[in-house]
Amino acid sequence: MPDNLASSRLTIPEIALGSRETIxxxxxxxxxxxxxxxxRTVYAEIRAGxxxxxxxxxxxxxxxxHTAITSKIVRGGARATARNEVIAMNSFVRWVDGNDHLFESRGVIDAYMHxxxxxxxxxxVRKIFSNKTAYSRARAVGVILDLALERRSAIIRSTRLKQPGAARKVQGARSENQNLEETFAFGRLLQDIxxxxxxxxxxxxxxxxxxxxxxxxLLHYSGRPAPPVAPSTCESHIRRFEKRKERFDNDKTLRTRYPIANMRILAELLTFIAQTGMNLAQAHQLTLCQFSYASDVDGYKVRDYKARRRGEVLFVIYREYRSHFERYLAWRRSVFPADSRLFPVFRFTTFVSTPPCFIQIQQACRQVGVRWITPRVLRSTRINWLLRRSGDPDLTADMAQHHxxxxxxxxxxxxxxxxxGEVARFWRQTDPHLALSSHVKSIAPGECDGAPCTVPDxxxxxxxxxxxxxxxCLWCEHHRDIDSQDYVWALSCFRHLKILEMARYRPALGDRVTxxxxHAIDRISRKLTWFQRSNATRRSWVEESLTRVEEGDYxxxxxxxxxxxxxxEG
Structure with a gap:
């Protein structure tokens, strides 16, 4: 490698690393x-030629x-995002090398499109992964290329990949109540743990x-030796099992007890996310500080204590959660005195930025029959609860740290x-008929408030x-239809009466006035047509009413x- 290139730095030490990772x-x-x-071996292979x-x-x-990635981190971008962008870019370069495309400034756009x-x-066609996965990979690479090439428009907009829309399920009253009940049951399980x-x-x-x-x-075995299951197990096997169990119980270190400690830390982490609304990617990387509590309107603003400034606000918690949080801090300092993380989950992964796995909590949920609630769903439930209680999207967005x-x-x-509720309140305020303490029976089929008012049309x-x-009444703003079969029957008979009236009418020569x-027949017909097209139940009302009129049952x-x-007429 030439000297001028050997001296150039292409490393990104700002990305968080694990204990066994290289920069x-x-x-x-x-x-x-x-x-x-x-x-692990590519750089040694490069030096070997x-x-x-x-x-x-x-x-x-x-x-x-390299400049684009590091500049994003310097501007405050998430290091986990930068790591994902490097991984996606490496996948793109690997594809470029395997398909003989150019990876240079003048040909990378064409390679990206292919x-x-x-x-x-x-x-x-191959159905290897979903459209969401493909779009996220292409977008991660596209964002870096846009910055590196100083493009004014996003390159991903020129591709055939489209951003997948959020699939929102239809929410009913039963599903809303069930969702809250399941969340409360999950919260009680976390509290028990x-x-x-x-x-x-x-x-x-x-x-x-x-x-x-x-x-x-709920039983938790902490990975200790399993007891013999066969009743005819020989005495030597039983004695060996008892010795292993005794050694396990006498080992008072995290070497044997880390699964139990992890279970509480994971439960505390989920409770913390539900209380603060913080992202899992941020919450699991918080460090232990000397927290200071500043009383707020409905809770506490927790700060990192500093002698003069008292630090910036780290997160906001409710008053009821403070005692629970302080109890966990005392427990955590006793178990992990040398670890600086607020939630020091013991694991064997090498990536510090990788969120922990909640397998133990999921297994506990299966044992007791409680639905597993993911951290994202916990945050979403909290946000929607706040939105419905306050009715203020701006306040809720500020509390959830969103736009x-x-x-x-x-x-x-x-x-x-x-x-x-909103629709009912709107009509109670704007509909004079509903504003009355009692309904008035109109002269025509339907109900009114006894105050005639002509419709504009x-x-x-x-x-x-x-x-x-x-x-x-058919042209009165205060007349109201009734959603019942009896009303449809009365409306059909009223139309039949008007048809008989028209049959007896003999207009003068040259009279073209309707x-x-x-007019009454046309308006009633439109009402019956609406009932007929609304749904199957109302359609049966119309059909039954017209049959009765034909049979003379008025x-x-x-x-x-x-x-x-x-x-x-006779």
């Missing part, structure tokens, strides 16, 4: 094919990509017995109960509403007038 280095992209090699000479044409683009086409093929795993229980005998508030208990648009598009769920020679003529009864309100009209 991310983008220099492997300067060698064709090296992106597909194992990251396995991947040939460096491609000088790639230097400009790789430097620009790569996204291959992702579309993988989604639609936190209450049961004390210091005495952590270092005590195994298995750990966790009493449940709803009755019963208002992000809150509405990604988190807010429509509430059937809230919608029904009344035909010129249609009857005026005056509470004396039944046909006038008879008022004809509504009691109109029977006398119809019979008199029919008798006078």
């Amino acid at each position: 991310w280095d983008l220099s492997r992209w300067l060698y064709r094919g090296a992106a597909g090699a194992h990251h 396995r991947w040939g000479e460096m491609d000088v044409c790639r230097v400009e683009l790789v430097r620009a990509i 790569w996204t086409d291959s992702l579309v093929h993988d989604v639609q 936190c209450d049961a795993i004390t210091l005495d229980a952590l270092w005590g005998p195994s298995p750990l017995r966790i009493p449940l508030s709803g009755g019963g208990e 208002r648009q992000s809150l509405i598009e990604n988190y807010a769920r429509p509430s059937l109960q809230r919608t029904m 009344r035909p010129r020679n249609a009857p005026l509403p005056d509470c004396t003529r039944a046909s006038g 008879h008022p009864a004809e 509504h009691p309100e109109w029977k006398r007038l119809i019979v008199a009209m029919e008798g006078g």
